């Protein structure tokens with residue numbers, strides 16, 4: 001079970017450091033630290049060294065929110081995989097719908113970045129998800145499958161800990177309206193099937209599939225207790241230590257009660 005926070009473009013560096021300190025403190029003093037729940041936070045680039053330092057003594061991995069597909073070069077404003085690796089980054093979010101929407105990122109670009117992430121020992125967190133129009137038109141499964149296929153073509157992994165996929169229905173992101181647990185589970189099952197075809201059951205069954213889209217402490221238990229939902233990629237609720245750790249508490253409860 002993985003509880004991951006995507007801070008997006010929020011907090012300045014001192015605020016980000018304070019949030020990381022609060023997460024570290026909360027983890028060492030509450031029952032959220034129950035061993036079987038893994039944690040990851042993805043702050044803005046400029047926060048990464050400070051956040052890494054703040055979380056050095058607690059088991060929280062650190063990821064970036066995007067990266068360039070090339071090692072280096074004349075790409076003003078971009079950040080590369082070697083740069084992220086050099087500061088101890090563990091993972092990188094790729095193909096978030098906000099990047100697909102605002103920067104026209106394509107599946108081919110997400111694919112190039114995913115290959116680059118693997119080449120530099122970063123775990124790609126590949127985001128997929130349909131629009132409301134696509135869902136209403138009955139195209140959600142096809143759209144998501146094609147995003148998964150496009151992003152992961154020629155991306156080889158040796159084990160399930162080298163890839164994360166996040167299903168984030170666009171209509172649920174930042175709207176306060178999460179997908180119903182069964183609706184999210186149905187799509188996670190589609191993604192799992194796709195991964196089985198690609199990587200075989202032994203690996204695919206263990207690849208963490210995260211749900212993202214208005215996950216909060218009050219709806220986390222229902223979502224996380226679904227068999228193919230292995231955690232959350234949490235946006236706004238990850239900006240407060242209390243709600244982020246509140247979701248982790250629910251994840252721990254699911255593990256205790258259902259043996260997910």
Ligand SMILES: O=C[C@H](O)COP(=O)(O)O
Nearest residue numbers: 006173174213214235236
């Ligand atoms: O990456 C995270 C998602 O976009 C979810 O954001 P949200 O929890 O604010 O809806």
